[in-house]
Amino acid sequence: MRRFESRVERMIREATERGEFDNLPGAGKPLDLTDSDDPDWWVKRKIREENLDSSALLPAPLVLRREAQDFPESL
Secondary structure (H helix, E strand, O other): OOOOOOHHEEEEEHHHOOOOOOOOOOOOOHHHHHOOOOOOOHHHHHHHHHOOHHHOOOOOOOHHHHHHHHHHHHH
């Protein structure tokens, strides 16, 4: 019985045969799923891993309020 193989499945199989998935970072380690119940887990993890400023994600009124609070010290 011949099984249908999609283009993507073929590409994955060929890459596996070439060894392109060997020795990837994190291979053999369990996935960190501690925060997977949060719908924005991937955004928060990316901000944490890349040391990004998360204030850009806040709504404009909150950004302005934060700027107003810090304004006297910034002068």
